Amino acid sequence: MSETVEFSETITTAPAQALAGLLDCAPPDKSEGLPPLWHWVYLLDRPAQADLGRDGHRATTGVPHPPEPGRRRMWAGGSIRTHEQLSFDEPAVRRSYVRDSVDKQGRTGRLTFVTAVHEISQHGRVVVEEEQHILYRDAAAQTSTAEPAAVLDDTDLQPHERRIEVNPVLLFRFSALTYNGHRIHYDRDYSRQIEGYPGLVVHGPLQALLMAEAARALQPSTASPSTFDYRLVSPLFDHQGMVVGALPDDGGPADASPVQTTVRDGSGRTTASGTFRLLTRD
Numbered sequence: 001m002s003e004t005v006e007f008s009e010t011i012t013t014a015p016a017q018a019l020a021g022l023l024d025c026a027p028p029d030k031s032e033g034l035p036p037l038w039h040w041v042y043l044l045d046r047p048a049q050a051d052l053g054r055d056g057h058r059a060t061t062g063v064p065h066p067p068e069p070g071r072r073r074m075w076a077g078g079s080i081r082t083h084e085q086l087s088f089d090e091p092a093v094r095r096s097y098v099r100d101s102v103d104k105q106g107r108t109g110r111l112t113f114v115t116a117v118h119e120i121s122q123h124g125r126v127v128v129e130e131e132q133h134i135l136y137r138d139a140a141a142q143t144s145t146a147e148p149a150a151v152l153d154d155t156d157l158q159p160h161e162r163r164i165e166v167n168p169v170l171l172f173r174f175s176a177l178t179y180n181g182h183r184i185h186y187d188r189d190y191s192r193q194i195e196g197y198p199g200l201v202v203h204g205p206l207q208a209l210l211m212a213e214a215a216r217a218l219q220p221s222t223a224s225p226s227t228f229d230y231r232l233v234s235p236l237f238d239h240q241g242m243v244v245g246a247l248p249d250d251g252g253p254a255d256a257s258p259v260q261t262t263v264r265d266g267s268g269r270t271t272a273s274g275t276f277r278l279l280t281r282d
Contacts, residue, residue, distance in 0.1 A: 003061075004063075004095060004096065005045070005063050005095075005096050005097070006096075007043045007044070007045065007094045008043070008091060008092065009043050009091070009092060010089065010090065010091050011034065011042055011086050011088050011091075011122075012089065013030065013088055015041040016028055016034060016041070018177055022173050022174060022177060023210075023213060025213070030089075033084070033085030033086050034086040035212075036080060036212050036226055036228055036276075037205075037208065037209045037212045037213075037228065038086075038209075039120060039128055040178055040209065041178060042086070042092070043092060044178065044179040045058070045063075046179055047061075052181060053066065053069065054070075054194075055072070055073065055194075055195075056180075056181030056183045057073055057181060057182055063096040063097055063098055064098050064116045064134055066136055067101065067103075070138075070139050071112070071136040071138065071139070072138070072195055073134060073135070073136055073182065074135045074136075074137065074204070074232075074235075075132070075133075075134060075135075075204030075205060075232055076113070076134060076231070076232055077204075077229075077230050077231040077232050078131050078132040078133055078208070078229075078230060079130070079131045079227065079229040080128065080129070080130045080227065080228045081129045081130075081225075081226075081227045082127070082227070082228075083127050083129070083225050084122075084127040084225070085127075086122055086128065087122060090122055091122070092121065092127075093122075094118055094119070094121075095118070095119045095120075096116060097116070098114055098115065098116050099115045100114075100115050106137075108141075109138035110137070110138050111136070111137060112136040113133065113135055114133070114135075114136065115131055115134075116134060117129075117131055118130040118131075140194065140195050140196030158245060160245050160246060161245040162214065162243070162244050162245070163241070163242070163243050164210060164244055165242075166202060166238045166241060166242045168186065168188075168238065171186055171200055171202065171238060172185070172186045174203055174206050175203070178203075178205065180203070184200065184201040185200060185201055185202075188200055197235065197237065198237055198239075199238050199240075201235060201236070201237060202238060202242060202271075204232040204272070207232065207236065207242075207244075207263045207271065207272040208272065210244045210263065211230060211244060211246065211262070211263060211272065211273075211274045211276075214244050214245065214246035214261055215246045215259035215261050215276035216276070217246070218246060219276075224278045224279065225279040225280075226276065226277060226278050226279055227275075227276070227277045228274060228275070228276045229274060230272060230273065230274030231274070233271060233273060234271045235271065236271040240265035240266055241266030242266075242271075243266070244263050245261065245262045245263075245264075246260070246261045246262075246276075247259065248260075258276065259275070259277075260273070260274075260275055261274040261275070261276060262274075
């Protein structure tokens with residue numbers, strides 16, 4: 001039986017204001033509650049320093065935790081169903097557990113795919129349901145050096161795209177807001193010498209959040225129930241640039257069509273994709 005953990009917290013305005021500052025946008029209206037995915041700066045796991053592994057994540061406990069020491073962790077994707085916006089100045093509870101764990105053999109070694117489930121309740125009912133897909137890989141076989149990718153100027157942007165400046169400050173601030181100690185996002189020497197990456201890794205959740213925000217900008221009502229399904233298809237590193245795009249599916253109106261979202265680097269390589277849908281209320 002999987003371990004189940006619970007976290008409780010009153011949804012105050014301060015974390016939302018901090019995230020708005022990071023995203024360079026206006027804070028959400030208190031009367032409307034939290035936009036989709038903004039719950040990622042609330043109800044956080046804050047482990048003791050002694051419980052952390054070399055990579056900055058929990059070593060042996062928590063949801064999820066590595067299947068064994070030394071495995072590298074990557075965020076592979078997920079899905080979020082928002083039944084209602086989380087209300088400000090009200091208590092909320094997050095209940096989390098691992099639904100399944102599957103081992104496979106890949107080209108680079110062992111792979112363990114973990115699905116973690118998070119249910120957030122407020123006012124006595126579940127308002128947010130989330131699945132997170134986490135991938136654990138074997139330790140890196142060699143170190144790496146950065147090879148800067150081509151950087152496109154603004155004339156290369158499509159009308160539905162927006163360039164996001166990626167730098168260590170952005171990555172560090174997002175790590176701080178989400179209480180994410182994973183060193184691949186802020187410790188360049190560790191990222192290159194231990195985990196074999198060419199630079200600092202752009203958070204999967206940050207890419208997902210930016211995609212959801214791009215889709216939300218096209219929607220007429222932020223208070224509608226919604227789903228957001230996303231995949232991280234390729235790692236994105238800080239020296240490669242980031243471009244976020246969102247388009248209604250088949251060119252239809254945003255309130256009637258799913259919105260297809262993407263993240264790409266400066267050379268045009270897709271690193272993440274997602275689909276945002278508004279739902280009718282039950």
